[in-house]
Amino acid sequence: MSADPHQHTFAGNRLDRAGDRRDDPRWLAAQLADPRAVSIALWNGQPLLQEGEDGQLRAARLDGGMARELAAGAETLLFLGLSDEGPVLAIDLDGVADPAEGTLQGLGRFTDLRAALPALDGGDANMIGAARSLFEWRRKHRFCSVCGHPSHTAEGGWRRVCPSCGAQHFPRVDPCVIMLPVRGERCLLGRQAAWAPGRFSALAGFVEPGESVEEACAREVREEAALTVSAVRYHSSQPWPFPSNLMIGLIAEVEDGEARPDLTELEAVRWLTRSQARDLAEGKLEGALAPTRTAIAYHLIRDWAFGGDGV
């Protein structure tokens, strides 16, 4: 039934976003006023989470009245979509000094999103990720980039409009290629200086204007590791809300050659045999740390390590 066999963390939307109705102000107002409406809350990019008895984290649901009371008008209120139980909203509490001191006391704890991920409910991770991307976009787009005038929110937070020049602005999604270079029975991993000691992962970079996915992959592998890509296979994709990337996961066949890190993006590269890649994925490769399972990079490495040539 699922169109996405590799459903990564932050994918898995369960809401009807109602993209064809949310631009109708009357329809939207009715959703926001719906007594069944619930809202999740973010503060400085951190979701308000509750821990269940099973240890699973879920986003706290505020009732619609509380959300409208806490939100500083439409600017900080986002329409996420419709669930079977009614409208789901998100509020951005960034303007509030310490929201846990006030109305929200006892409702949960504002938690670092990356730290919470391993225990976070999948559907909630998707909602929180979408809200985080949209709030971050709003924070960086309060002014019209065409004319410099303050813009205002529209379509429940999915659009901004400039009242001076009339320009319409839509949320930004930055496509990013993330790839595992492979050559026969070996794959190449890279390491950024800022990462935890021993951590290695796939290579990655943003797609630039005027490039296909395949060209961006070849350029990044050449720039970061000095290798030539001969073929690219698509694997899967993942929305990544830091702040709003679309990670396009690829397996990149590379030609023979010496891999050299660029010493800017990557401080080191390392070839692993397929057997070492299996050990890495299972946490058994001494002195080396795999990417977190919540990142598409982990699945690229694991699927190549355990899969056949088709992966």
Add this chain to the structure above:
Amino acid sequence: MSADPHQHTFAGNRLDRAGDRRDDPRWLAAQLADPRAVSIALWNGQPLLQEGEDGQLRAARLDGGMARELAAGAETLLFLGLSDEGPVLAIDLDGVADPAEGTLQGLGRFTDLRAALPALDGGDANMIGAARSLFEWRRKHRFCSVCGHPSHTAEGGWRRVCPSCGAQHFPRVDPCVIMLPVRGERCLLGRQAAWAPGRFSALAGFVEPGESVEEACAREVREEAALTVSAVRYHSSQPWPFPSNLMIGLIAEVEDGEARPDLTELEAVRWLTRSQARDLAEGKLEGALAPTRTAIAYHLIRDWAFGGDGV
């Protein structure tokens, strides 16, 4: 040797964009002053083109001195990259009333890009597309979206910087899914009201924050044609400079059901058998027009029509 077996129009970059060097102002100044530097020119999104004796269109090359003379400072000059013959630039002549009247007289003709595509050299289409996307981005981002202050160009046109709040802005690329829904031996095409009579094409839409490629595909097919997607296969990708999309081409298996156009994006949908799809691709389906061969949609349809189940 090519990492991209489906090299669509607007892909096929032949330049070294020098992304790791162009942020060095001294290095960049040396490229712009290089006596070997040449520049292509755009005016209102139209490239300055020359027609060869063989009928092929190529971008006119201005020498670096002429480009610097015509450019209104760094803001309208773009560093495209390095060719074997030296640096390649682009100038944006939008501020000029009628550039064909002045210095450029006799050098070529400013031509609508879509109209020129069928006869346009591939490498030149890539350069023109990249320049068009970047100039359009610049035009829409003269002011800092964080604080409203005028921003200025950096990195040879690949970045903008706000002198007031220090924000950095990077060119925008909008990922877009474009898919052919298929069910057994039939595929579904859609038609927008604005298109030429009889024209049918693949379905398409923008990826939103918090969606994977596969989820965006399923959402768009549901919204536009009321069908449920059961599986998604990646086909290929294409940069599309109107203004700066990354088209992600997909084959979408759909479940049984009645296809209904949403009457907003699509005014009609139409099932074709594989044999009809072949005829459409070859221009032999009466009363129906395929998408242009320069668009990825054409290749999705043709490859499915002539290929096996793997496409």
